[in-house]
Amino acid sequence: MSVLSVRDLTVTYHSQAGPVPAVRGVDLSVDKGEVLGLAGESGCGKSTIVNAVLRLVPPKTKVTGEILLNGEDVMTMKPGRLRAVRWSGMSVIFQGAMHALNPVQRIGNQIAETITIHSQADEKGARVRSGALLEQVGLPPRRLRDYPHELSGGQKQRVMIAMALACNPDIVIADEPTTALDVMVQAQVLQLLKELQRELGLAMLFITHDLSVLVEVCDRLAIMYAGKIVEEGPSVQVFQNPRHPYTSALSGAFPQIGDRRFRMAPSGLPGDPPFPGNVPGGCSFHPRCPLAFDECPTIDPELYPAGIDRRAACLLVRGSERVEAAP
Amino acid sequence: MQAAEQRHTDRDGPVLEVRDLHVRFAGRVGLGQGLLGRKPVEARAVDGVDLQLFPGEVLALAGESGCGKTTLARTIMGLERPRSGQILFEGKPLGTSTKLLREYRRRVQIVFQDPTAALNPRQTIYESIAEGLRVHGVTRGPQGETEEQLVARALSRAGMRPPERFFLSYPHELSGGQRQRVVIAGALVLDPEIIVADEPVSSLDASVRGEILKLLLALRNELDIAMLVVTHDLGLAWTIADRVAVMYLGRIVEIGPAEDVLTRPIHPYTKALLEVVPEAGGIDRPFLAGEPPDPTRIPEGCRFNPRCPEVTGGTAEAAHVLDACRGEDLGLAELRPGHFAACHLMSNLAGVRSAAPPPPLPGNG
Numbered sequence: 001m002s003v004l005s006v007r008d009l010t011v012t013y014h015s016q017a018g019p020v021p022a023v024r025g026v027d028l029s030v031d032k033g034e035v036l037g038l039a040g041e042s043g044c045g046k047s048t049i050v051n052a053v054l055r056l057v058p059p060k061t062k063v064t065g066e067i068l069l070n071g072e073d074v075m076t077m078k079p080g081r082l083r084a085v086r087w088s089g090m091s092v093i094f095q096g097a098m099h100a101l102n103p104v105q106r107i108g109n110q111i112a113e114t115i116t117i118h119s120q121a122d123e124k125g126a127r128v129r130s131g132a133l134l135e136q137v138g139l140p141p142r143r144l145r146d147y148p149h150e151l152s153g154g155q156k157q158r159v160m161i162a163m164a165l166a167c168n169p170d171i172v173i174a175d176e177p178t179t180a181l182d183v184m185v186q187a188q189v190l191q192l193l194k195e196l197q198r199e200l201g202l203a204m205l206f207i208t209h210d211l212s213v214l215v216e217v218c219d220r221l222a223i224m225y226a227g228k229i230v231e232e233g234p235s236v237q238v239f240q241n242p243r244h245p246y247t248s249a250l251s252g253a254f255p256q257i258g259d260r261r262f263r264m265a266p267s268g269l270p271g272d273p274p275f276p277g278n279v280p281g282g283c284s285f286h287p288r289c290p291l292a293f294d295e296c297p298t299i300d301p302e303l304y305p306a307g308i309d310r311r312a313a314c315l316l317v318r319g320s321e322r323v324e325a326a327p
Numbered sequence: 328m329q330a331a332e333q334r335h336t337d338r339d340g341p342v343l344e345v346r347d348l349h350v351r352f353a354g355r356v357g358l359g360q361g362l363l364g365r366k367p368v369e370a371r372a373v374d375g376v377d378l379q380l381f382p383g384e385v386l387a388l389a390g391e392s393g394c395g396k397t398t399l400a401r402t403i404m405g406l407e408r409p410r411s412g413q414i415l416f417e418g419k420p421l422g423t424s425t426k427l428l429r430e431y432r433r434r435v436q437i438v439f440q441d442p443t444a445a446l447n448p449r450q451t452i453y454e455s456i457a458e459g460l461r462v463h464g465v466t467r468g469p470q471g472e473t474e475e476q477l478v479a480r481a482l483s484r485a486g487m488r489p490p491e492r493f494f495l496s497y498p499h500e501l502s503g504g505q506r507q508r509v510v511i512a513g514a515l516v517l518d519p520e521i522i523v524a525d526e527p528v529s530s531l532d533a534s535v536r537g538e539i540l541k542l543l544l545a546l547r548n549e550l551d552i553a554m555l556v557v558t559h560d561l562g563l564a565w566t567i568a569d570r571v572a573v574m575y576l577g578r579i580v581e582i583g584p585a586e587d588v589l590t591r592p593i594h595p596y597t598k599a600l601l602e603v604v605p606e607a608g609g610i611d612r613p614f615l616a617g618e619p620p621d622p623t624r625i626p627e628g629c630r631f632n633p634r635c636p637e638v639t640g641g642t643a644e645a646a647h648v649l650d651a652c653r654g655e656d657l658g659l660a661e662l663r664p665g666h667f668a669a670c671h672l673m674s675n676l677a678g679v680r681s682a683a684p685p686p687p688l689p690g691n692g
Contacts, residue, residue, distance in 0.1 A: 041532040041533055041534060042532055152618050152619075154618060155618075182391050182392045182393075182559070182619055183391060183559050183560075183600070183603050184391055184599070184600075184603055184614070184615055184619065185618065185619070186603070187602075187603035187605075187610075187614045188614055188616070190605075190610055191610050191611075191614060194610050194611075209532070209533055210533075210605070211533070212562075212604075212605035212606070213605050215605065215606075216605045216606065216610040217610055246534075249534050249537075250533055250534060252537065253533040253534060253536050253537055254533070254562060254605070255562045255563075255565055255566050256562070256606065257561060257562055257565045257589050257590070257601065257604060258565075258589070258590050262562075262565060262566050263565060263566070263586070264544065264566065264567065265566065266536070266537040266538075266540035266541050266544065266566045266567060267537045268534055268535060268536055268537020268538035268539070268540070268541065269534040269535070269537070269538070270538065272502035272503070272504055272505070272532070272535060273532060273534065273535075288534075
């Protein structure tokens with residue numbers, strides 16, 4: 001059974017200008033010990049999915065579909081149950097670590113608080129566990145006495161990771177966990193996350209706009225565009241041999257150094273990602289698609305099979321696979 | 328690539344040259360420590376940089392945050408005051424001559440990272456771009472064009488077509504990519520020789536980045552504008568740069584042709600920077616440990632030695648350069664044609680004497 005399973009999720013924000021459909025029918029599932037990467041540009045709905053899963057969407061937002069955490073429906077949970085599940089069932093690492101920590105509380109107290117609130121240990125036990133957690137994320141336990149301003153950005157993000165692991169969650173959701181960090185520190189933090197994930201057999205949902213980061217840490221990738229998943233499959237294959245033109249463009253934005261195809265040849269897409277309230281009809285990608293043809297503006301493609309364990313929402317993939325599948 | 332090398336040899340000299348540039352920022356001392364007689368510590372943001380930019384060349388300046396790359400770019404633009412050193416434009420030092428500085432500020436333009444912050448939200452696109460012309464008292468173009476024609480041409484060159492459609496728009500009505508194009512148009516309207524671009528695409532969406540980079544390359548090819556592109560992204564350098572300079576703690580530690588530097592790096596720091604570029608092979612490979620370095624405490628000897636894998640791994644000791652690594656500062660030596668690096672070990676392996684370090688700051692012991 002999947003740790004997290006999302007079925008036909010739609011999220012529609014309320015705005016004065018009318019409803020804004022940010023997520024338009026998304027299926028996801030993350031198994032134990034699996035890392036699923038969710039990639040896409042700003043406004044594609046990837047963070048909205050996180051908020052919906054954690055039930056953090058603003059009031060008046062319409063959420064439909066099904067979100068199951070270990071088989072339990074998150075959307076119908078009572079507030080008490082939801083509080084219990086957040087952090088112990090699923091925890092989250094947000095982007096701005098520097099802002100997520102309380103500046104006037106010692107690091108140790110902040111980690112211990114999560115543990116005691118979820119009654120996983122008494123105060124003394126929580127302190128011991130906090131020290132062990134810090135060690136696990138590569139910081140000396142004496143740092144428990146530090147205030148956030150005494151830590152660097154990378155160290156703060158390590159503390160956030162320690163907090164996310166404090167209550168032994170089944171799944172960790174990482175929403176752009178390294179975007180605010182410097183290149184060198186980013187690599188260190190990613191490596192740490194991957195090590196911990198393997199060691200603890202965690203399920204992980206990893207969200208970022210940086211496709212190249214996802215390829216390093218994820219087993220599977222889902223690419224989002226305008227509120228829908230347009231391609232999914234094993235991460236290296238999706239990155240190196242994309243089937244959807246949008247994935248190709250996105251992976252082209254992260255050139256491999258040494259690859260002559262990228263030398264003096266930046267690749268990008270004309271136009272801009274659509275605003276969620278104003279998504280083009282048919283295939284939502286067709287106005288920017290270099291391969292669009294006459295059917296694209298009218299038919300909204302579903303996810304068609306696109307190879308072993310792969311799917312892509314592109315009309316060009318629709319026919320091709322049947323031919324390939326026939327032995 | 329070859330075209331770029333051609334460019335160097337065709338012309339005689341660099342369009343912009345920086346000689347032994349130093350920029351320092353004074354730190355602050357708390358009241359208590361001040362009373363105890365503690366002096367403020369200075370951050371040596373740029374600590375002896377020599378750099379040449381040739382006409383029509385794209386030079387990428389790379390490094391971690393805090394390495395001084397942005398400070399160097401800002402100093403070149405005249406936005407920071409250097410402690411010492413010289414900036415030469417077309418061979419002439421920028422002194423205090425107001426006339427020359429004015430001219431310089433017209434012909435060297437900057438494009439900042441965040442176009443939303445760079446544009447005045449209450450000004451129309453037309454006003455934003457025409458402002459540069461007005462500041463510099465340009466009322467007519469070289470062929471007698473009107474202000475409106477100049478603005479239209481700049482917008483259209485920056486890919487905003489038809490330009491008239493955007494004249495009365497406000498920045499909030501445009502997308503991120505379009506805003507960056509407007510910022511670039513604002514630079515182009517003054518017909519510059521040089522554009523300094525500080526992380527020109529890092530605030531943009533991935534699919535839009537390529538288009539802006541294409542635009543920068545096109546401007547170089549069509550208008551022969553030289554570009555200094557500050558970036559932390561070596562992949563970006565691979566896609567657009569002719570040469571790459573890598574900065575570490577206020578100094579350039581390696582510089583050379585982009586292909587050579589990025590595929591056959593010499594300096595251990597450049598190797599480490601290339602190591603962290605994400606790749607599909609997974610993340611199980613050694614990374615440089617530690618935090619970005621602190622420009623208030625620059626180590627003795629080679630400034631990279633405390634983090635250098637060749638020092639910690641024992642290679643430097645085996646090659647009998649460890650003492651030099653820890654005790655002797657050094658400058659750039661040409662280890663391959665046109666490819667310079669500041670590394671005791673690599674100089675030793677190449678049988679070259681390490682270059683002398685830049686002279687210390689005058690009046691600074």
